[in-house]
Amino acid sequence: MEVKNSRQKQRELTKNAILxxxxxxxxxxxxxxxxxxxxxDAIGYSLPVVYTHFESKxxxxxxxxxxxxxxxxxxxxxxxxKYGDAETRLTQMALAYFEFxxxxxxxxxxxxxxxxxxxxxxxxxxxxxKFSSIVIKSISSLMDEIDEQRKFLKFHTFWSILHGLTSIxxxxxxxxxxxxxxxxxxxxxxGFIKNIxx
Amino acid sequence: MEVKNSRQKQRELTKNAILxxxxxxxxxxxxxxxxxxxxxDAIGYSLPVVYTHFESKxxxxxxxxxxxxxxxxxxxxxxxxKYGDAETRLTQMALAYFEFxxxxxxxxxxxxxxxxxxxxxxxxxxxxxKFSSIVIKSISSLMDEIDEQRKFLKFHTFWSILHGLTSIxxxxxxxxxxxxxxxxxxxxxxGFIKNIxx
DNA sequence: TTTTTATGGTTAACACTGTTAGCAAAAGTA
DNA sequence: TACTTTTGCTAACAGTGTTAACCATAAAAA
Numbered sequence: 001m002e003v004k005n006s007r008q009k010q011r012e013l014t015k016n017a018i019l020x021x022x023x024x025x026x027x028x029x030x031x032x033x034x035x036x037x038x039x040x041d042a043i044g045y046s047l048p049v050v051y052t053h054f055e056s057k058x059x060x061x062x063x064x065x066x067x068x069x070x071x072x073x074x075x076x077x078x079x080x081x082k083y084g085d086a087e088t089r090l091t092q093m094a095l096a097y098f099e100f101x102x103x104x105x106x107x108x109x110x111x112x113x114x115x116x117x118x119x120x121x122x123x124x125x126x127x128x129x130k131f132s133s134i135v136i137k138s139i140s141s142l143m144d145e146i147d148e149q150r151k152f153l154k155f156h157t158f159w160s161i162l163h164g165l166t167s168i169x170x171x172x173x174x175x176x177x178x179x180x181x182x183x184x185x186x187x188x189x190x191g192f193i194k195n196i197x198x
Numbered sequence: 199m200e201v202k203n204s205r206q207k208q209r210e211l212t213k214n215a216i217l218x219x220x221x222x223x224x225x226x227x228x229x230x231x232x233x234x235x236x237x238x239d240a241i242g243y244s245l246p247v248v249y250t251h252f253e254s255k256x257x258x259x260x261x262x263x264x265x266x267x268x269x270x271x272x273x274x275x276x277x278x279x280k281y282g283d284a285e286t287r288l289t290q291m292a293l294a295y296f297e298f299x300x301x302x303x304x305x306x307x308x309x310x311x312x313x314x315x316x317x318x319x320x321x322x323x324x325x326x327x328k329f330s331s332i333v334i335k336s337i338s339s340l341m342d343e344i345d346e347q348r349k350f351l352k353f354h355t356f357w358s359i360l361h362g363l364t365s366i367x368x369x370x371x372x373x374x375x376x377x378x379x380x381x382x383x384x385x386x387x388x389g390f391i392k393n394i395x396x
Numbered sequence: 397t398t399t400t401t402a403t404g405g406t407t408a409a410c411a412c413t414g415t416t417a418g419c420a421a422a423a424g425t426a
Numbered sequence: 427t428a429c430t431t432t433t434g435c436t437a438a439c440a441g442t443g444t445t446a447a448c449c450a451t452a453a454a455a456a
Contacts, residue, residue, distance in 0.1 A: 007403090007453095035442065046406055048445080057443065062323075069325035076332045086339040087391060093336060094360060094387045095380075101364040114311055114365055125260070127267035134274045138291060141284040153378060156366070157386045162292060164362020166299040167312055168354070180351060182293075188355045189292045191393030193285060195385070205424090205432080233413065244435055246416075255414065399456065406449075413442060423432075 015053045017043045022060060026106045031061065061110060068107035075100045112171060135159070144197050154196060161188045213251045215241040220258060224304045229259065259308060266305035273298045310369060333357070342395050352394060359386045 021042035025034045036057060040047045054060045079096040083089040101108040108114070136155045143151065165188065169181050219240035223232045234255060238245045252258045277294040281287040299306040306312070334353045341349065363386065367379050 010404095036444085037442085045404095047443095048407095049405065051444075052404080066323055066325045069323065069329055073325065073328035073332060076329060080332055080336055086336070090336055090340060090356075090391060091384065091387050093333065094356075094383055097360045098364060098380075098383055101368070105368065108364070109368065112312075112361065112365060114368060125264055125267065127264045127271065130271035131267055131274060134271060134278055135291065138278055138284070138288055142288060149378075153382055153385065156378070157363075157382050157389075158288075158292075160362035160366055160382065160386060161359050162295045162362065163310065163366055164358035164360065164364075165355075166296060166306065166362075167310060167365060168358055168361055170299070170303065170307065170312060180347075180354070182296075184351055184354050184358065185292055185296055186289065187351065187393070188358060188390070189289050191355075191389040192386070193288060195389030195392050234415085235413080245414095246436095247434065249415075250433080397456100399454100401452105401454070403452080404450090407447090409446080410444085411442100412444100413440100415439085415441100417438080418436090420435075421433085424430085426427100426429075 011053070014043060014045070014049070018050060018053055018060070019063065022064070026064070026110070030106060031064075031110050034060075064107065065111050068104065068111040071104060071107065072097070072100055072111075112167065132159075139196070142193065142196050158192055161192060209251070212241060212243070212247070216248060216251055216258070217261065220262070224262070224308070228304060229262075229308050232258075262305065263309050266302065266309040269302060269305065270295070270298055270309075310365065330357075337394070340391065340394050356390055359390060 018039055021039050022034055024042070025038060034057075036050050037047055039060075040050050043049075054063075075096055076093055079093050080089065083092050132155060135158065136151055139154050139158060140146070140151045143154065145151075162185075165181070165185055216237055219237050220232055222240065223236060232255075234248050235245055237258075238248050241247075252261075273294055274291055277291050278287065281290050330353060333356065334349055337352050337356060338344070338349050341352065343349075360383075363379070363383055
């Protein structure tokens with residue numbers, strides 16, 4: 001047990017207040033709406049006080065990224081404990097991951113640096129159609145069925161695999177070596193092709 | 199053929215100059231380093247001139263997102279034409295996608311709103327370890343092998359699938375319906391599990 | 397108890413950012 | 427030549443992250 005005098009206690013309290021105030025803004029308006037002045041306003045102190053607890057705005061974000069990964073880890077832990085069979089366990093973990101990301105969208109976006117495209121107009125960019133039609137054509141030549149919706153589903157799956165690997169490599173989180181990245185790509189593609197006709 | 203007087207010609211020229219100047223900055227320092235004043239400086243005009251060609255900074259970005267998807271589409275097209283066998287064609291497309299993303303990293307990041315995490319410090323966040331160790335444990339219970347590196351590879355593959363689907367859904371590019379997203383998730387997970395022992 | 401010393405907090409400023417209003421000069425049209 | 431339209435400018439507004447200079451007040455030393 002460490003002894004804390006009232007000074008240290010006070011410091012910790014206002015540091016927590018900063019994080020809570022920031023979370024309020026993040027959840028309501030997203031990280032891009034966070035400003036040091038807003039935080040200072042919310043905790044009832046003047047602006048430079050924030051800088052006595054965090055050396056920059058990035059430092060505050062880092063704290064949130066850490067917290068986000070902690071939340072994700074516990075969500076996975078809980079799912080892990082709930083199911084006995086290894087296969088359903090992994091499937092449930094996939095669902096839990098997905099659920100986490102959308103229930104904590106603000107956190108997830110911060111964790112992976114997502115969110116610049118305005119989320120509204122991007123849907124209307126026609127250029128995406130060119131890309132998807134080419135890939136869909138290539139995928140459907142491997143499929144027995146000709147159901148349009150299943151083709152679209154498979155395309156979305158394939159694209160997700162590609163984009164996921166790419167963006168994780170790009171943010172360089174796990175710092176996997178270069179030749180491994182290619183192996184991962186081929187590994188995932190193989191699994192996709194194998195499963196293409198269910 | 200439309201007749202363009204010298205006024206329209208001039209307008210188009212400076213518009214192109216804006217895009218080229220912006221590209222220079224984007225390629226050298228990334229999109230976050232782009233400012234309207236820098237652009238104006240580069241094209242030798244004053245600041246508000248930029249606003250006579252683009253109504254906002256977001257509009258400029260939109261242009262780049264479009265251009266990025268065009269580049270991606272032609273890369274896929276070229277790969278598509280090069281290979282006869284459907285299976286190798288799809289595999290080569292996966293490789294081409296990956297190559298495109300890293301050769302045009304600045305574009306790719308803009309297209310998917312990637313890049314807030316500082317890319318340097320994120321690697322050192324210990325909290326990621328908790329998450330990955332749990333998932334790796336769950337994956338390895340499905341594997342016959344006990345090679346550490348292969349476990350890590352499989353984890354990376356699984357994570358890529360999850361993150362890819364999540365972030366594409368979150369940016370909401372294709373606007374796939376909600377129940378389909380879950381199907382895609384299960385589809386990809388199934389393929390991954392099926393292929394887990396090669 | 398008095399005098400330093402450290403500390404929590406303040407205001408004000410710097411150097412930026414995107415965006416817009418108002419005005420002067422140039423170019424095209426009558 | 428006189429009038430209208432376009433083009434480009436300076437200056438400003440309202441923000442942003444960050445830091446320097448300063449002032450009380452509380453703790454520590456004399």
